[in-house]
Amino acid sequence: MLKVNSQKSKVIVILGPTASGKSSLAVKLAEKIHGEIVNADSRQVYKKMDIGTGKTDSLGSKIPHHLLDIVFPDKPFSLAQYQRLAFRAIDDILRRNKIPILVGGTGLYIRAVVDNLDIPKVKPNITLRQKLEKQTAAKLFSQLKKLDPKTAEIIDYHNKRRLLRALEVVLIKHTSFAELQKTKKPRYDILQIGLKTDRAILRQRIEKRFIQMIKNGLLEETKKLLKKYPANLPSMSGIGYLEIGQYLAGEISLQEAVNRAVSRTYQYAKRQTTWFKKDERIKWISKTSQAGKYILNFLKK
Template identity: 40%
Template sequence: MYASCAGSCRFAPIAKKSAMTKIIGSGLKAISVPIPMPSSATASARTVTNRSCVRSWNLLSATRATRRTHETAAAMLIALAGPTAVGKSELGLMLAERLDGEVLCADSRQIYRDLDIGTAKPTAADYARAPHQLFDIADPRETFTVAQYRQAAKACIADVQARGRVPILVGGTGLYFRTLLYDYTIPEVAPQAELRAALEAAEAAEPGSLHLRLQQSDPLTASRLHPHDLRRVVRALEVESVTGRPMSEWQSRSAEIQPDCLYLALTAPKPLLYERIQRRITLMFKAGLAEELEGLRLRYGRDLPLLETLNYAETAQYLDGQNDLSQAQELMFIHTRQYARRQLTWFRRDTEIEWHEVQNQTELETLADAIVQRVSQARPGLRSGMGHIA
């Protein structure tokens, strides 16, 4: 029942009275939900509030504790995963403040510049609370592959650790976590311009045809991708065409997580999670999502593939008069719920993850303190944001 850190030490488990123990807390508090720190002339710092929540229970298997025999406190990586809008970013900030850490992006859209409100990037206030890395590192017109992300993330993690700080990986892109935390093979396939053009032309002529094709050749990968996620569908077909192997085969991994990582995930009761999703959508429009999309169209063109992804595609239908605002928001709500379910399905396959159910801000703070206590036991003398941890 232990998570591990590299070294000859172990994380003590969060105290609990049963297999599922509620960390009692009271009250709800408005928190900052990640809407962008400005990265373009049209973007400005905006703060959107939402409720955060936390109940926790430990789901680690007993076998995980027994196989951690050569851990060291010299280096550490905390990974925070889970569905969209569950409260990962706020917990990451709490831990960064308490542990003298830095927040590292593990979201496949937040790595792209200028896509701010629609991807729920950190706010200016969030940046003031803790350093952030790996956000806004890619040009939206270019494909930033998983292999490129892993290379950038590994270098960033090493740099943060070398400076004596704690890297805190935060996001909801399961493949990013898998590539970093496990012995994982990534196909080194450069973008194939002619093949991509042909595939995109086929999709334009017959919408949905590429996802159907992927279902036939690689049903596992197809089940993980939304039919409208053209960028990833094209990438999967591209890798299969070049290598002769489906993407799902490339995405297999070893069973052993790297020994220097505390891997956590948040979840929430459906009503609470859906309430947070609904509120985030409403506040995205108040923060200027439609205006952001107009600016992106002017700067990058209407055919930018990233504008066909969640939140931007539905907003585009609103701007083009295909739906009114309420219809666009309802579609965003439906699609985001579906996305959250896919994220939960992905992460629940991983038995290495320690799950914590979230409900309110007070409990989130209690969980953050409990994690800090565990880290202090694994790394005596670690310098926190408040000084050295005893």
Template identity: 40%
Template sequence: MPDPRTGAGSAHAEGSPPVIAVVGPTGSGKSDLAVGLALELDGEVINADSMQFYRGMDIGTAKISMEERRGVPHHLLDTLDVTEEASVSDFQRQARAVIDAIHRRGKRAILAGGSGLYLRAALDVLEFPGTDPAIRRRLEHEAASEGEAGLRSRLERLDPVSAARLGDTRRVIRALEVYELTGRPFSSYMPTREYVRPTVQIGLEVDRDVLRARLAQRVHGMVENGLLEEVGRLESRGLRQGKTASRALGYAQFLKVLDGVSDVAEAAEETIVATRQFARRQLTWFRADPRIAWLDWQDPALLERAIAACR
């Protein structure tokens, strides 16, 4: 019988080993460590990078190649078309089902990624309110015709905690939608730091100056490997219409190259700046979780220390 808190079966309730999650900022080596752990601990990897769900978004997301997977099964990669919208609640259901299936096979489940809310959705007690397309459309129309100010003012009256926390129109609309649909403030659905099953989180501690240089080098490497051409292919498959995919780092910037608004060098520099800012936000998010065991990303004994933490 499904667990009402998790939406999953009871496979994890008795005797399953802890879930492993490898977390940290973009460019810190999470995918490589996850593969190493899987090879040593007889595990399988579950992607928790929201932009790696998208088919064809390979270069710009630094998606792990078949060769780099070294025979380790990887799950929840390439599950969406670029026109589809990524959903945290869908990911929660899918990831927990995959974890249960991996455990039934007697393997270790290893999540790897830097999308903080997606990781929390898979690992922690977290309830998602439903959606109502009609309410959403009405609020979107109101925002487009009258501006965000009125919506934000309404949210400040109904849910001041969310109003202070949410920075863009899309999230303000979502908070108002939830309030209309459920009668509860959106802030009441915020996650608690309570695992749904035993879990070990390993965070990769980075040297920020080294990471800044590494991220710049990585973006230049993406350009050399054909990022602009990849964006062009995906544009013909509806990238611009995708609410999530079109905002991905690199893709948003290189769509402007296709439009003639900027050149490749400008787009690369904008991508570097945005990626560094994103890495800082990731570090802030993960640093707030006291349950994470931090290991030096450049430690020659990183894999051995990570294995010890998992055991």
């Protein structure tokens, strides 16, 4: 095991687009450096949504994982809630002299921890929200692109709840939701490692992974969820669940569901990469074996 300089609270972040291999790298690292994993994927916080969110590998790991399965699909879960729980999990890991490894592709979740964001407290406007809720996600996203292009770059444009909140903030405060998030003094000494993958290879991985999800039981998982939860929930409009739900409803063929889910995932992966590329602190690697030298130097300094 590596000898860690304990003068500062060190946290490692493994980030990158979906299907880039973050989770497997994080588990290997955790085994070597006595680490525990903290989830930074906004879909993996939901209970009962395992196959479609790529959570199944994490659930079978011997390495402790935090912030998986913490909220039911029909319950709201804010960025502020995530930040509070992430800080609690990281502090607990550090108290036990282990190394927290924050893993995921949700840019705002990662930034909330890395930059200790001071998340704006804007009370919901019921009248405004009721008016916005009558619009489709596509119309909400179009409006957000005009009013707050910075936030529109990174938001999941099918997640109606997040679109509503972002529009609510910009219409009430008359400024960008992203710009409202001020940074405070960092809580931790952080190393961010990003996984970069050739786009053609990434798309192949995305397609292969989604087909494997179907083989692993995604259709049955979606059926069970739809028996218990409405199809119009933000969680159920997530990539994979929306398309399989449309297939189960007889609206599209299974092949069309696969095509749409793969295309949507790839577009999301490109937006993730665009978001992360703006942070010059990230150490980008093309091979997982390259992570070792960065981590060794980081833990010893």
